[in-house]
Amino acid sequence: MARQPIDTAEDWFQTGKMAFNGGKPEQALYALEMSVEIALKAVLISMRVEVPKVHDIRRVARTFLAENKALPKPFRDNFDTYIATFETLLSIRSMVGYGFEGEKEKKELEAQAKSLIPECARIIRACEEAIRKAGT
Numbered sequence: 001m002a003r004q005p006i007d008t009a010e011d012w013f014q015t016g017k018m019a020f021n022g023g024k025p026e027q028a029l030y031a032l033e034m035s036v037e038i039a040l041k042a043v044l045i046s047m048r049v050e051v052p053k054v055h056d057i058r059r060v061a062r063t064f065l066a067e068n069k070a071l072p073k074p075f076r077d078n079f080d081t082y083i084a085t086f087e088t089l090l091s092i093r094s095m096v097g098y099g100f101e102g103e104k105e106k107k108e109l110e111a112q113a114k115s116l117i118p119e120c121a122r123i124i125r126a127c128e129e130a131i132r133k134a135g136t
Contacts, residue, residue: 005038005039005041005042005045006039006042006124006127006128006131008038009034009035009036009038009039009042009124009127010035010124012031012032012034012035012038013031013032013035013120013121013124015027015031016028016029016030016031016032016035016113016117016120017117019031020110020113020114020117025096025106025109025110025112025113026095026096026097026109027096028113028117029089029092029096029109029112029113029116030093030096030097032089032113032116032117032120033055033086033089033090033092033093033096035120035124036082036085036086036089036120036123036124037055037057037086037089039123039124039127039128040057040061040065040082040086040123040127041057042127042128042131043061043065043071043075043127043130043131043134044057044060044061044064044065046130046131046134047064047065047068047070047071047134049064055090055093056090058083058086058087058090061083061086062083065079066079066080070134071130071133071134072129072130072133072134074126074129075126075127075129075130078126081119082123082126085116085119085120085123086123088112088116089116089120092104092112096109
């Protein structure tokens, strides 16, 4: 059952929201990346796919999830959007995680986090629904 990873994804998401509300957009973005990564890994686990122990799971996710008929059609229809959001988060992971590997203004990071919070919530819910409907 992939319930525990979804719970972990939700915990990271809540951490991201708290960081954002506390004026820490870098920490918010890092936590949001982790929330989406773990939610996607939860779906992979539910499909009995061995999950790579890396952050960038785009290739394995595309291979096993994009066209998987065991997953609900809405999940498959929106999969490219989920991956695009994940790619955005991955692209800034080092910068926000370490704080010195890139130059973005705090206001830009705040705007980015604010726009990504609802999309990350949607992805986590979609992953949770995919797991539930796939019968695990």
